Amino acid sequence: MEEKYMYLGIDIGGTFIKYALVEKDYTITKKWKKETKLCKTKDEFYDYLCEGLTELDVECIGVSAPGVIDSDSTVLSKAARNVRIMMHHRVNEEIKSRTGIKTATMNDAKAAGYCELMIGNGKGTSSSVYFVIGTGIGGCVCDREGVIQGVNNIAGEFSNIPMGYADGKILGLSNLASMSALINIYNSMSETQLTYGTEVCERYLAKEAAAVKAMDQWCLNICLGLFSIVIFYNPEVICLGGGISEEDWFIDKVRETWNGLERPFKDLTTTRIDRCLYNNDANLLGAVLYATKH
Numbered sequence: 083m084e085e086k087y088m089y090l091g092i093d094i095g096g097t098f099i100k101y102a103l104v105e106k107d108y109t110i111t112k113k114w115k116k117e118t119k120l121c122k123t124k125d126e127f128y129d130y131l132c133e134g135l136t137e138l139d140v141e142c143i144g145v146s147a148p149g150v151i152d153s154d155s156t157v158l159s160k161a162a163r164n165v166r167i168m169m170h171h172r173v174n175e176e177i178k179s180r181t182g183i184k185t186a187t188m189n190d191a192k193a194a195g196y197c198e199l200m201i202g203n204g205k206g207t208s209s210s211v212y213f214v215i216g217t218g219i220g221g222c223v224c225d226r227e228g229v230i231q232g233v234n235n236i237a238g239e240f241s242n243i244p245m246g247y248a249d250g251k252i253l254g255l256s257n258l259a260s261m262s263a264l265i266n267i268y269n270s271m272s273e274t275q276l277t278y279g280t281e282v283c284e285r286y287l288a289k290e291a292a293a294v295k296a297m298d299q300w301c302l303n304i305c306l307g308l309f310s311i312v313i314f315y316n317p318e319v320i321c322l323g324g325g326i327s328e329e330d331w332f333i334d335k336v337r338e339t340w341n342g343l344e345r346p347f348k349d350l351t352t353t354r355i356d357r358c359l360y361n362n363d364a365n366l367l368g369a370v371l372y373a374t375k376h
Contacts, residue, residue, distance in 0.1 A: 089374060090138060090183070091366035092131070093146040093190065094118070096162025099131060102366040103140070108201060110363060118164040124176070127167045132180040143185040144373030145173055146193035146365035150235050155187040158235065186373035190365050192229050192238060194358065195222025197368030198321050199229075202359035209317040212358065213240060213308065215324035218256040223315060243310050245303075255310075258303040261326065268296035279326070287331065301339040309345055312353050323358040333357050 088111065093100040100115040121127035135143075147168065148161035155174040160166055173187040188196065195204070195212030204210035204224060214220035221240035223230045230237050241256035257263055261279035268282045269275050272292040276282055285293035308320055326332050337355050345351075360367055 088138075088140050089370045090135070090140045090143045091146070091370040092143060092177075093193075093365040093369065094131070094148065094165060094168075095190070096148065096164050100366060102363070102370075103138070104367065104370045108367055108371065110366070113366075118162075120164050121167055124167050124171050127165075128176040128180060132177060135181045135183075140183060142370075142373045143177060143181065143183050144193075144366075144369030144371070145177065145185060145187040146190040146369040147173060147187055148190050150239070151187055151189050152235050153231075155185075184373070186369075186376045188229070188369060188372050189222075189235075191220025192222045192231075193366075193368030193372065194220070194323055194360075194364035195224055195238070195321075195368065196229050196372055197360050197364040198323075198358050199224045200371050201367070202364070203321050203356050204319060207318040209315065211238075211311050211315060211317045211320045213311070213320055213322050214358075215259070215261060215304070215322065215326055217262055218260050219243075219307070220323070223317075240307065240311070243307055245306070255303075255307045259300065259307050261324070263303065264296065264300045267299050268293060271296050283326070283329070283332075297335065298339075301335050302343070304336060305340045305343050308340065308355065309343070312347075312351060316351075317353055319354040319356050321356050321358045323361060323364065325361070327357045328361055 089104045091102040091104055097118055098115045099118050102110045103112040104110055119130055148165060149157045150159040151157055155172045157168045160169060174185045177185040191214050194214055198204040198212055199210055208226040210224045212222040218241040221238035223238045241254050243255040244252045245255055245258050246253035264279050264282050265276055282293055286297045340355055358364055
């Protein structure tokens with residue numbers, strides 16, 4: 083197949099920049115990645131990002147990037163240290179000026195949600211939410227038309243759903259329901275101090291008491307966040323994303339906790355809890371889907 087019939091997806095992360103060549107039917111034919119380099123200037127960053135891309139004959143480029151991004155692709159909020167240089171600059175212009183290729187950019191969690199809405203487990207719904215569990219909590223709210231951005235492009239920033247207030251600061255959902263939170267919950271319950279969420283999961287599956295207790299609390303916290311979403315939007319489906327959502331036991335655990343949670347409107351609520359169909363590739367595919375339609 084000739085490359086001119088392909089699209090290019092770019093997923094900019096704090097650790098890696100991922101690339102994918104995508105066909106007309108949205109299947110990925112080639113993927114590669116490189117480390118995200120800490121750059122001193124935005125020109126150095128975008129030169130590095132676009133290295134070798136002029137050799138590709140693609141119709142358009144779809145970019146998934148962290149942070150709040152407005153309609154003209156200006157990055158409005160800080161993200162990880164290695165990509166902070168992107169702030170206040172227009173991603174589309176920077177990439178198009180170096181490649182000559184039409185470019186469209188959206189927030190990474192919103193790109194993942196858009197992918198699920200168009201070709202994944204949200205396809206055919208009139209209301210859906212995507213809840214991505216990682217270092218923080220990414221999110222995306224959709225109706226049948228597409229992603230709901232909000233007047234200031236912050237709709238779906240679920241990390242900041244208020245769960246309390248202490249010392250003059252709002253305690254956001256990411257403090258209670260992210261992978262970082264799982265580690266902190268476990269470490270507060272055990273003399274053994276762990277570094278990675280996967281370690282807690284392994285101990286949970288081995289039925290270690292502290293890990294079971296920590297997992298119970300963590301999944302309850304997640305479900306409290308999901309209930310907040312159900313109350314303010316009441317979507318047909320909430321799709322869970324992030325690496326852990328690929329684990330069947332985790333999806334079962336969240337559903338069990340959700341079904342056992344005593345909550346208002348429990349008998350009335352029909353919102354389904356599902357997983358994202360496209361997990362690792364959702365950002366890339368969502369960005370491409372967005373680019374082909376904008």
